[in-house]
Amino acid sequence: MLLKNLAIISATVASLFITGTSAAFAKTIGECPAVAASSTVPTNVNNLRPGDIKITAALGDSIMAGFAAKGITGGSILSIQSLFEHRGVSYGAGGDNGAVTIPNFIKKYNSKVRGASKGSHLAELCYGPLCPPFQYRPLKDVLNAAQSGGMAMNLDYELDYLIPTMKLLPGASFKNDWKLINVQIGSNDQCASCIDELIPMLRPELYGKHLEAAVERIRQKIPKVLVNLIGTFNVSEVYSVTTGQDYCSAFKPSDFHINTVECPCALYEPYRPKMDQMSMGYNRELERIYNKYKPLQTATFGVMYTPANIDIASFPVQGLSNVDCFHPGLHGHEFVAKVLWNTLFTPLSQKQSEIKWNSSVGVYCPIEADRFNLD
Numbered sequence: 001m002l003l004k005n006l007a008i009i010s011a012t013v014a015s016l017f018i019t020g021t022s023a024a025f026a027k028t029i030g031e032c033p034a035v036a037a038s039s040t041v042p043t044n045v046n047n048l049r050p051g052d053i054k055i056t057a058a059l060g061d062s063i064m065a066g067f068a069a070k071g072i073t074g075g076s077i078l079s080i081q082s083l084f085e086h087r088g089v090s091y092g093a094g095g096d097n098g099a100v101t102i103p104n105f106i107k108k109y110n111s112k113v114r115g116a117s118k119g120s121h122l123a124e125l126c127y128g129p130l131c132p133p134f135q136y137r138p139l140k141d142v143l144n145a146a147q148s149g150g151m152a153m154n155l156d157y158e159l160d161y162l163i164p165t166m167k168l169l170p171g172a173s174f175k176n177d178w179k180l181i182n183v184q185i186g187s188n189d190q191c192a193s194c195i196d197e198l199i200p201m202l203r204p205e206l207y208g209k210h211l212e213a214a215v216e217r218i219r220q221k222i223p224k225v226l227v228n229l230i231g232t233f234n235v236s237e238v239y240s241v242t243t244g245q246d247y248c249s250a251f252k253p254s255d256f257h258i259n260t261v262e263c264p265c266a267l268y269e270p271y272r273p274k275m276d277q278m279s280m281g282y283n284r285e286l287e288r289i290y291n292k293y294k295p296l297q298t299a300t301f302g303v304m305y306t307p308a309n310i311d312i313a314s315f316p317v318q319g320l321s322n323v324d325c326f327h328p329g330l331h332g333h334e335f336v337a338k339v340l341w342n343t344l345f346t347p348l349s350q351k352q353s354e355i356k357w358n359s360s361v362g363v364y365c366p367i368e369a370d371r372f373n374l375d
Contacts, residue, residue: 024364032366035367037110045302049372050366050370054110056113059155060146061150062146062149063146063184063327063328064184065085065146066089066094068085069330071322077251087120088118089101089330092182095107095115106180114169117142124148126148131157145165178224178226182228183229183230189207191264191265212292219293226372227304229290229303231283232279239269241312241320242325258323287305304374309352316331316357338362345371
């Protein structure tokens with residue numbers, strides 16, 4: 001009986017701590033206390049709790065699409081399943097049961113949220129001018145419009161799918177429901193930024209032009225929306241993690257690593273710092289767009305900027321997919337989902353300047369006073 005009472009007291013103290021006014025974290029989102037949605041539908045984008053979001057959506061590239069996230073499947077790298085996108089576990093768009101993703105974190109506070117992608121399927125490809133039609137699989141992609149190979153110049157193509165699909169989303173109101181759209185793109189732009197024919201199209205200024213056009217189209221075409229611009233990763237850092245790693249030798253006994261050919265500009269090691277400079281330029285453009293739209297914010301439209309200041313060089317190799325040791329694996333997606341979620345309720349000036357791998361990182365538990373922070 002004494003032990004039982006001590007357990008009850010311990011649980012009560014933990015609950016009081018989590019529900020207090022100071023920041024608290026849990027191992028999983030399921031351990032966080034419930035926080036109700038607003039009693040009435042918010043009329044201002046600055047007043048949104050997680051439970052007020054009824055539709056989640058995403059734009060991006062193969063990372064947002066969850067390419068290779070579950071690693072080598074089907075028993076061999078030669079299995080067609082190794083070319084699958086596992087959209088249901090995508091950090092910013094996935095909705096598989098139990099997946100550690102931002103949409104599922106929101107689902108903790110609104111069980112009826114719609115739009116997250118589900119399951120897996122063969123990769124869809126859109127790379128610069130090469131974007132074959134009729135690739136989307138709406139039953140699985142739902143509102144995850146990301147495309148493997150996607151660049152900033154392809155965002156308009158992605159919106160061509162997203163907007164009409166969102167209008168027809170079952171169980172949701174396009175006009176009345178609050179929406180969160182996660183946008184992250186730029187890895188493929190970095191990887192092609194040394195190709196002479198593409199350099200003029202991949203400059204940070206043009207990257208920013210494409211991103212700004214996408215935000216403006218969302219502003220004009222989608223009501224009641226919060227756009228979350230997520231910073232780019234320094235993808236060149238992948239190579240400091242994977243070089244010489246047996247984990248990355250998918251074609252054993254050969255020591256060939258797919259990532260040595262997957263990112264053309266990283267093949268030439270002296271160019272990798274230039275890739276990092278491109279990433280910095282892209283992030284400056286994202287912050288510029290965020291600052292441009294701050295005075296253009298309305299009651300039903302807002303933009304937030306979430307830097308992805310993640311030190312990929314600090315990752316264990318298991319944080320990457322063993323298909324190619326380039327894309328995040330399941331653990332990588334879960335880590336990114338947690339650390340980005342943990343910053344959504346703090347102003348830009350207080351977000352971490354660098355985030356290193358931490359296998360025990362917790363999930364922030366929002367309290368009643370928390371709102372998505374656009375400052």
